[in-house]
Amino acid sequence: MDQHKTALIVGANGVIGGNLARHLETLNDWSVIGLSRRGGQSTGKIRHISVDLLDPTDCLNKLADLTGVTHIFHAAYQERPTFAALVAPNLAMLVNTVTTIEKVARNLAHVSLMQGYKVYGAHLGPFKTPAREDEDNHMPPEFNMDQQAFLQKQQQGKSWTWSALRPSVVIGTATGNPMNLAMVIGLYAAMSKELGLPLRFPGKPGAYDTLLEMTDAGLLARATVWAATHPQCANQAFNITNGDLFRWNEMWPKIARFFDMETAAPLPMSLHGVMADKAALWQTMKEKYGLADHPYEAVSSWGFGDAVFSWNYDFFADGSKARRLGFHGYVQTDEMFLSVFREMRAQRIIP
Template identity: 45%
Template sequence: MSSKNVVLVAGVHGVSGRAAATAWANTRGAKVYGLSRRNADLPEGVEGLTVDLLDRQDVVRKLGELNGVTHLVFAAYIEKASASERSRVNVAILKNLVEVVEMASPALSHLTFYQGGKAYGSDLGPFKTPAREDDPRLMSPNFYYDQEDFLRRQQVGKSWHWTALRPEAIIGYATGNPMNLGVAIAVYATISKELGIPLRFPGSGKAHRALYQVSSADLLAAATVWAGVTPAARDEIFNITNGDQFRWQYIWPRIARMFEIEVAEPVPIPLSSYMTDKADLWREIAAKYGLLDTPYEKLVSWNFADFIFNSGFDNVSSTIKARQAGFAECIDSEEMFRAFFVALRARKVIP
């Protein structure tokens, strides 16, 4: 292969994977392959490969002859009910990919993979803030730790390196990826406006007042490319967020104005109960405004939104380590939300 960098992005149809593939495809001299179990539209400049990473033989058949790979971006994820099963499965798909690519591509130089707030216990309850990359681990099993430990063992005596990036609530868009806070807000606001009711923050009072942070998918993608080409990022973990924090109580009225809708006092509304019956209404909205024909259940995960909006504790990560290593990009979260909603309208996801 004549390209300077040949990049495989596993999980290309997810929010982080799609953004990373786009960023690498826009990098001069890069050839990008996007791996996924399903077919969907791909970013320009990305060649798709349908691969079941749980099936070792399928990985060998599809990737065993793909030599010259220099970079891996691992954004694949399989949800399971228990922590132990989640760990077993997600380590297995990483292991299958790395071992096959290693055999086929001696030129492999770097692997970037994504962790997140679960590394600090954000899914369990209040945790130390600001969270730092050197904070002690929690009780296992935790698939982030297990994937990292696998890579540390696998790397011994090899010439390639890895970088782990830890975002929080990635804001971006990918077709058929419902675990997306930004899309949940947009759909909730659109439906509220269509029903002629004000936009109320639907979570707990504690969450309404707590500090929170998010990560732009584009910012995370820029960090992914940076990690792949920067010696200071080798074998390191970095928190990657927008660089600011906000409280829902102050940003929520501003989000309402982005949809030209009135705001009202918060009421704890379980979205998983009150929004799941809106599929017919969404079809009417889609027809009325000529939106994409995306199945409602594949558009938003209301359970995911409920979790975020009811996390009644500060969620803050330090990004000092990334800045000291040379990645200084940041973005104002309010401006990010505004641009994201504009992009959703351009894609005909919302009116």
């Protein structure tokens, strides 16, 4: 029987952290501690702790008794208005967590870091595709690179190891998350339908036809645990994707059919702008369809949608390294989208 392990999930209420927690709940040899700013209700195998990870003193006070932690899974993220401003808070959360747990958890075995394609400069414009884990770094600022550099230096001479997971856009359900494309598409479709409109792709010219990929949150959870528990994965980074590629010009009609909608020609628009006045419509829809009482700002991630729909260049990475080392998970992307929309309906997030 495998030795019991204790996971500390940093950012446990997000799409990534929440799905990771649910996956670990299904495994008999794990217990889970979730960290977040707003905390949560501890149930079953999951204990939630509310902590300000930007405050070293609060970290020490709240985490000092976590002596049994064996694995840190860092999936926390704080949004800021500029790339430079992202560095300090997102690096500080990782540093404060790792340095605090190192002091108290003698059996710490692994630190898992969640990254993304910003490592490859994907947020700056067209980048080399397929991107591979050994690509050269680009001009900073970039907090993902700073976080990895911290882990590499901190791990030297230690018994614990690290891994870095690099998914594409992560698709899953979670409210209050600033980077949730499924919520963007689901709300945009539901509101368009309510207004009697066709489902128009709102992205930049060219984005409708480019080649890209996504990462299912459940698949990512399985890959994250795999990388954290297999010795051949120690101290390395891995691209984790569904395993297929798509273009919006094929995916968009499938999404429209799910919502029983017609499509129309793409029309570039800023969702952040055109959806800013839709809180009243959302309130009306909640009452009309008996939806869960989430505030509009908790379910709308329009700025993130604008970013994704602006990619008028190919956006994908090479996921073969993980397969070569033993992870063979695969998810069909069109089925993933439809499954997440069904889950959103079951949770009464959309009608």
